[in-house]
Amino acid sequence: MKKMKELVRMTFLTKFAYMKAFWFNVLGTGASIVIYYFLWQFVFQKQNSLNGFTMVQMTTYVILSRILSSQFGGGINEELSQWIYEGKIGVELLRPISLFFTLFAKRMGEFLFFLLFKGVPISILCFLILGGTAPAGVLNFILFVLSIFISIVIMFFIEFMVGICAFYTYGYHGLMFTKSALLSILSGGIVPIFLFPKGLAAVLTYMPFAGMVSVPVNIYLGKYVLAESAKFMMLQIVWALVLCLAAHLFYGHVIKKVVVQGG
Amino acid sequence: MSQIQVEHLVKEYKRKKNPEGLIASAKSMFRPEIETMQAVDNVNFAIEKGEAVGYVGPNGSGKSTTIKMLCGILKPTTGSVRVNGLDPFHDRMKNNKNIGVVFGNRSVLWWDVPVIESFRLFQTLYEIPEKRFKENLEKFTEIMDIAPLLSVPERQLSLGQKMRCNIAAAFLHDPQIVYLDEPTIGLDTESKASIRRCISKINEEEKTTFIITSHDFQDIESLCRRIILINHGKIVLDDNMQSVKQKFNQKKQIQFEMEQNPWHNGEEFICQGVRVMGTTSHSLKLEYDLEQTDSMKIMTAVAKGSEIQDVNISGRDIEEIIRDIIRKDNHIKRSSDVM
Ligand SMILES: Nc1ncnc2c1ncn2[C@@H]1O[C@H](COP(=O)(O)OP(=O)(O)OP(=O)(O)O)[C@@H](O)[C@H]1O
Ligand SMILES: [Mg+2]
Numbered sequence: 106m107k108k109m110k111e112l113v114r115m116t117f118l119t120k121f122a123y124m125k126a127f128w129f130n131v132l133g134t135g136a137s138i139v140i141y142y143f144l145w146q147f148v149f150q151k152q153n154s155l156n157g158f159t160m161v162q163m164t165t166y167v168i169l170s171r172i173l174s175s176q177f178g179g180g181i182n183e184e185l186s187q188w189i190y191e192g193k194i195g196v197e198l199l200r201p202i203s204l205f206f207t208l209f210a211k212r213m214g215e216f217l218f219f220l221l222f223k224g225v226p227i228s229i230l231c232f233l234i235l236g237g238t239a240p241a242g243v244l245n246f247i248l249f250v251l252s253i254f255i256s257i258v259i260m261f262f263i264e265f266m267v268g269i270c271a272f273y274t275y276g277y278h279g280l281m282f283t284k285s286a287l288l289s290i291l292s293g294g295i296v297p298i299f300l301f302p303k304g305l306a307a308v309l310t311y312m313p314f315a316g317m318v319s320v321p322v323n324i325y326l327g328k329y330v331l332a333e334s335a336k337f338m339m340l341q342i343v344w345a346l347v348l349c350l351a352a353h354l355f356y357g358h359v360i361k362k363v364v365v366q367g368g
Numbered sequence: 369m370s371q372i373q374v375e376h377l378v379k380e381y382k383r384k385k386n387p388e389g390l391i392a393s394a395k396s397m398f399r400p401e402i403e404t405m406q407a408v409d410n411v412n413f414a415i416e417k418g419e420a421v422g423y424v425g426p427n428g429s430g431k432s433t434t435i436k437m438l439c440g441i442l443k444p445t446t447g448s449v450r451v452n453g454l455d456p457f458h459d460r461m462k463n464n465k466n467i468g469v470v471f472g473n474r475s476v477l478w479w480d481v482p483v484i485e486s487f488r489l490f491q492t493l494y495e496i497p498e499k500r501f502k503e504n505l506e507k508f509t510e511i512m513d514i515a516p517l518l519s520v521p522e523r524q525l526s527l528g529q530k531m532r533c534n535i536a537a538a539f540l541h542d543p544q545i546v547y548l549d550e551p552t553i554g555l556d557t558e559s560k561a562s563i564r565r566c567i568s569k570i571n572e573e574e575k576t577t578f579i580i581t582s583h584d585f586q587d588i589e590s591l592c593r594r595i596i597l598i599n600h601g602k603i604v605l606d607d608n609m610q611s612v613k614q615k616f617n618q619k620k621q622i623q624f625e626m627e628q629n630p631w632h633n634g635e636e637f638i639c640q641g642v643r644v645m646g647t648t649s650h651s652l653k654l655e656y657d658l659e660q661t662d663s664m665k666i667m668t669a670v671a672k673g674s675e676i677q678d679v680n681i682s683g684r685d686i687e688e689i690i691r692d693i694i695r696k697d698n699h700i701k702r703s704s705d706v707m
Binding site: 108111112118119122192195202203360361 | 381439465474476521
């Protein structure tokens with residue numbers, strides 16, 4: 106636990122070194138929220154509700170989903186790819202902790218940083234300016250937070266596997282972009298999943314991606330009854346376990362072949 | 369059992385052949401031609417606790433590849449490595465706690481944070497007791513002369529400063545074995561000397577095992593009592609430094625400065641196993657074979673005929689000896705390839 110704490114601290118220190126870049130990132134997220142807000146306002150000029158969503162709820166959805174999905178641009182996949190690509194993976198493998206541990210601590214650090222300096226302040230700011238609804242209930246809020254935490258684990262394992270793919274491609278910019286775009290769409294980060302064609306929407310609801318944006322935000326808005334919330338969160342946990350297993354298998358397979366470059 | 373045991377170690381690299389020409393390149397996108405090369409080819413050695421071994425060879429001979437397999441970050445194609453009875457690849461984390469590694473071209477520190485923060489993190493990760501950590505930190509900060517660098521982020525350090533911090537980092541957790549892959553790359557002479565002193569001291573006092581690769585033969589000569597020479601992935605020589613010098617250093621040169629050289633333009637200097645290389649009216653240069661004679665005998669002979677003012681003996685140093693062995697090995701390899 107102490108090791109985790111220290112690694113998280115290290116990630117914070119690293120992040121602080123790039124504060125300027127971070128403010129631009131925050132600015133970008135803010136701008137995308139405003140753009141989507143006006144887009145939906147246009148839609149709601151002609152109707153009062155869309156699939157049970159009122160304009161205020163949609164505003165809330167936009168704020169939360171844009172902020173949550175702004176994490177897709179980051180994650181540990183880029184760094185892991187870089188390590189493999191440049192051979193720095195050798196050094197990381199020499200640490201007295203596992204690669205999973207190092208990277209997960211990094212991811213937690215990144216998430217906490219995100220929460221502290223972007224997630225919470227930008228949400229509050231946007232709620233004040235654009236107007237949004239409070240969570241449907243205290244329990245909803247607790248589950249919402251819990252669900253976000255589980256979603257970080259899901260994201261971590263997906264990022265891990267995407268990162269490892271650099272071993273096959275020896276390049277990672279394409280991978281990064283594809284991952285970020287796909288996750289944004291499939292998680293409901295751009296438009297709510299119910300707007301997808303019926304069949305596709307049904308499938309997406311049960312995919313691990315929904316757990317990153319759609320599930321927590323819907324819980325927040327009270328779109329799921331308690332039993333549904335519980336069901337979707339269980340599903341998140343199952344996905345986290347499945348992805349954990351997959352990531353370990355994939356890692357075990359690749360590490361035998363990884364050629365530590367350079368020297 | 370030895371501390372490090374390497375048996376029939378082989379590492380094959382697969383490499384895509386980069387074809388010439390556009391059409392061939394396009395073809396190779398779909399079905400690349402793959403060639404394998406044996407970077408390490410059936411290597412065997414055993415190293416005891418407390419040894420300091422110089423692992424040398426020309427560029428691309430497979431030194432770094434071997435070191436990577438020894439510390440467990442590269443899986444051998446075939447063969448086995450045992451370190452303290454462990455397989456470093458499979459028990460990597462257990463093994464990591466006992467070893468320190470310095471790669472001359474890689475850093476283990478965190479790029480954006482002050483060096484001391486990285487060191488502190490090592491303390492936590494390696495579970496180094498506070499007291500021990502303080503002692504080691506103090507010791508290596510002084511040896512490497514990095515006190516003023518501790519508060520600077522790594523990205524602002526020069527190559528040599530980075531190396532010095534990395535070397536200090538490798539020793540903080542009292543490793544039993546330290547692998548140094550070109551540790552003195554980019555260091556100034558003063559730092560080189562202090563690192564050599566420090567390594568010798570740790571090697572003697574703590575019985576820490578060292579394996580060192582370097583192209584600087586002064587490093588090897590001053591640190592290692594044993595030398596392993598690798599060429600094209602094969603071990604060519606594995607011997608005591610002293611006996612290498614003796615075995616391969618048969619001929620020495622001796623030069624005399626004297627009042628008057630009686631063997632200049634007169635009768636020739638004759639002594640068994642000695643060849644005259646040059647004379648002037650005030651100097652005499654001889655080459656002699658260590659098997660047949662020694663410097664004392666020659667000096668006595670010269671002193672009989674003239675008044676010696678100065679003597680200078682030179683032999684081939686270890687670098688030249690190694691260069692010669694490699695040249696011969698390459699020659700043998702080439703001629704056997706032809707057949
Ligand atoms: N990732 C890789 N893929 C393919 N071939 C490689 C790879 N890494 C090394 N090689 C080849 O393996 C051989 C041995 O490389 P290695 O790095 O072990 O040499 P070295 O003895 O450390 O050389 P140097 O003195 O230059 O550091 C070289 O011929 C090199 O071209
Ligand atoms: Mg090398």
